[in-house]
Amino acid sequence: MILLKLTQNELYKIFSLIRSYIGVVLFTIIVPLILWGYGMGTSHIEGQIENAVSDMFFVEGSPTNGYTAAYFIMNFFWVHIPFLIALVGGDIFAGEQANGTFRIYATRPISRLSIFVSKTLATMIYTLLFVIYFGLLTLGLGLVWHGGGDMLVFQDGVLILEGSDAMRRFIIAYGFSFMNMALVSAIAIFFSTMVRNAIGPVIGTMALIIFALMISTLPLDVFRGIQPYMFTTYFSNWEMVFYDPIPWADLFRGLGLIISNLVLFLGTAFIIFRRKDILS
Amino acid sequence: MNEIQTTDTIAGMPTVFALECQNLSKRFGTIQALEDVSLQVPTGSIFGFLGPNGAGKSTLIRVIAGLIRSDSGHFSIFDRSSDLGYRVRQNMSTLVDRADFYKNLSAFQNMKILGRLTGHDDEDRINGLLELLGLYKRRKDKVKNFSQGMKQRLGLAQALLPDPKLLVLDEPTTGLDPQGMHEIRDFIVKIAAEQKVTIFLSSHLLHEVELICSDIALIFNGKLAAQGSMATMFSEMEHVTVELEVEDSQKTLKFLESSKLVSDVKQLANAISIEVLHGNIPELVREMTARQINFYSLSQRNRLENFFLSQMDKQ
Numbered sequence: 001m002i003l004l005k006l007t008q009n010e011l012y013k014i015f016s017l018i019r020s021y022i023g024v025v026l027f028t029i030i031v032p033l034i035l036w037g038y039g040m041g042t043s044h045i046e047g048q049i050e051n052a053v054s055d056m057f058f059v060e061g062s063p064t065n066g067y068t069a070a071y072f073i074m075n076f077f078w079v080h081i082p083f084l085i086a087l088v089g090g091d092i093f094a095g096e097q098a099n100g101t102f103r104i105y106a107t108r109p110i111s112r113l114s115i116f117v118s119k120t121l122a123t124m125i126y127t128l129l130f131v132i133y134f135g136l137l138t139l140g141l142g143l144v145w146h147g148g149g150d151m152l153v154f155q156d157g158v159l160i161l162e163g164s165d166a167m168r169r170f171i172i173a174y175g176f177s178f179m180n181m182a183l184v185s186a187i188a189i190f191f192s193t194m195v196r197n198a199i200g201p202v203i204g205t206m207a208l209i210i211f212a213l214m215i216s217t218l219p220l221d222v223f224r225g226i227q228p229y230m231f232t233t234y235f236s237n238w239e240m241v242f243y244d245p246i247p248w249a250d251l252f253r254g255l256g257l258i259i260s261n262l263v264l265f266l267g268t269a270f271i272i273f274r275r276k277d278i279l280s
Numbered sequence: 281m282n283e284i285q286t287t288d289t290i291a292g293m294p295t296v297f298a299l300e301c302q303n304l305s306k307r308f309g310t311i312q313a314l315e316d317v318s319l320q321v322p323t324g325s326i327f328g329f330l331g332p333n334g335a336g337k338s339t340l341i342r343v344i345a346g347l348i349r350s351d352s353g354h355f356s357i358f359d360r361s362s363d364l365g366y367r368v369r370q371n372m373s374t375l376v377d378r379a380d381f382y383k384n385l386s387a388f389q390n391m392k393i394l395g396r397l398t399g400h401d402d403e404d405r406i407n408g409l410l411e412l413l414g415l416y417k418r419r420k421d422k423v424k425n426f427s428q429g430m431k432q433r434l435g436l437a438q439a440l441l442p443d444p445k446l447l448v449l450d451e452p453t454t455g456l457d458p459q460g461m462h463e464i465r466d467f468i469v470k471i472a473a474e475q476k477v478t479i480f481l482s483s484h485l486l487h488e489v490e491l492i493c494s495d496i497a498l499i500f501n502g503k504l505a506a507q508g509s510m511a512t513m514f515s516e517m518e519h520v521t522v523e524l525e526v527e528d529s530q531k532t533l534k535f536l537e538s539s540k541l542v543s544d545v546k547q548l549a550n551a552i553s554i555e556v557l558h559g560n561i562p563e564l565v566r567e568m569t570a571r572q573i574n575f576y577s578l579s580q581r582n583r584l585e586n587f588f589l590s591q592m593d594k595q
Contacts, residue, residue, distance in 0.1 A: 002397075108397040
């Protein structure tokens with residue numbers, strides 16, 4: 001019961017901050033803009049698709065639709081979303097320290113574990129809502145704007161997915177994306193427990209992600225041994241959901257590593273927070 | 281450490297103290313912020329915790345408030361041991377340092393959030409406390425538009441939300457103008473009397489403590505130097521500063537300068553200040569009366585300051 005109230009408090013605080021809406025506002029502006037631009041350039045894209053598949057298929061209707069638009073946008077944004085997610089996770093502990101509000105909040109007869117769990121839960125709920133909003137905006141608006149139909153996926157050839165199948169795969173892909181973003185939030189929370197200002201955790205999170213991304217994508221032999229253990233190696237795993245057949249074993253192996261990292265970062269963050277002297 | 285003074289107030293109390301600390305120690309790197317601090321706060325008292333800046337007052341309060349962990353020792357609040365963890369603070373509320381709130385939320389929203397933590401988020405109670413602290417009309421205003429004085433009053437309101445039996449206040453008048461300080465002091469005395477709340481108040485403002493506290497403890501360099509009731513401590517003081525408001529200052533000055541009972545005679549704007557042995561005050565009064573020196577008032581001044589300085593000299 002107390003955890004419910006604490007989480008309610010944290011959500012209230014998160015949604016009263018302007019920074020929590022930066023990503024929402026940004027995507028609300030940019031996604032329709034991309035969908036508009038996508039519509040303007042469909043003849044060019046369709047031409048390219050027809051050239052690629054004309055020796056195999058006769059294309060009737062438009063191969064560009066809401067599904068391909070959403071796929072295109074997801075491909076483009078999965079690197080940028082972590083920054084917007086980290087704005088909230090990075091502030092969740094450090095912001096209270098910086099504002100001096102912990103001096104009141106943490107003196108109440110409630111455990112540090114309860115405070116930590118409620119803040120983490122609220123951050124994860126925000127992350128989930130953000131991913132859902134992103135999904136609704138890209139796929140929902142994409143379908144309304146550009147219509148449905150079959151979805152063409154270019155992966156070792158051309159894969160044609162029926163509309164209903166594409167929708168199912170998008171939902172699964174958003175699920176995997178959420179887990180990736182939950183890990184980003186966990187990293188931001190980890191940094192947030194360590195410092196007293198909200199900017200540090202955001203920079204720290206992005207620096208770590210960029211560093212890990214470089215190691216997991218650089219085609220150098222020296223990194224190949226550790227690449228399977230880098231969480232960023234699995235950040236684009238959602239793309240595999242659109243393969244045929246779906247490589248579930250690979251997907252869940254990646255998910256396992258993401259969850260392991262999530263537990264590691266949150267566990268360490270809790271140890272830091274539990275032992276932390278609140279001096280500001 | 282100097283011998284700790286205990287008083288009849290403490291000796292005469294039942295065993296349950298509002299707050300009891302035993303051998304609390306805390307070190308920050310090379311700085312020993314607290315060293316074996318043991319003190320008892322009598323139930324129902326307004327207890328002043330005094331010390332110069334950096335003496336360890338805030339550290340002790342933060343340990344009690346659960347903001348920092350002591351290296352050793354423990355404490356209890358109304359017999360609930362700190363071994364219980366956060367549950368020890370069940371009957372306690374704090375206002376540590378300057379009152380800071382969620383600036384983008386209103387006074388009422390802040391109270392609601394803090395009330396939820398202990399199940400005291402009833403709107404009538406929140407409004408009642410805001411009314412009590414003179415903030416009801418501004419309850420819907422965002423805290424970022426509040427003056428520091430208003431924030432301090434909101435800090436007291438939030439501290440009273442859980443209906444505490446012990447209220448711990450760390451420098452509650454810091455940053456306030458004289459009027460704000462006066463308001464907060466009056467309020468502290470009022471809630472102590474009306475709501476039977478024990479107040480543990482840290483301050484380096486001696487005048488403030490002298491005005492409202494019944495008991496005090498002194499801390500220097502992390503070590504407790506003295507504690508007990510103010511009355512007992514002052515009675516143990518040898519020399520006191522006394523101010524006399526007299527009818528004929530010239531006649532009085534002439535007498536005082538020749539008297540062996542007093543020293544350090546000073547003519548002030550509207551009074552005469554003297555140093556006198558505490559035990560000699562009755563005799564001094566008798567001699568002045570015998571010489572027909574009429575006076576309107578005879579009051580001890582800066583007693584706490586003198587006591588504080590005398591203790592500081594011993595360090």
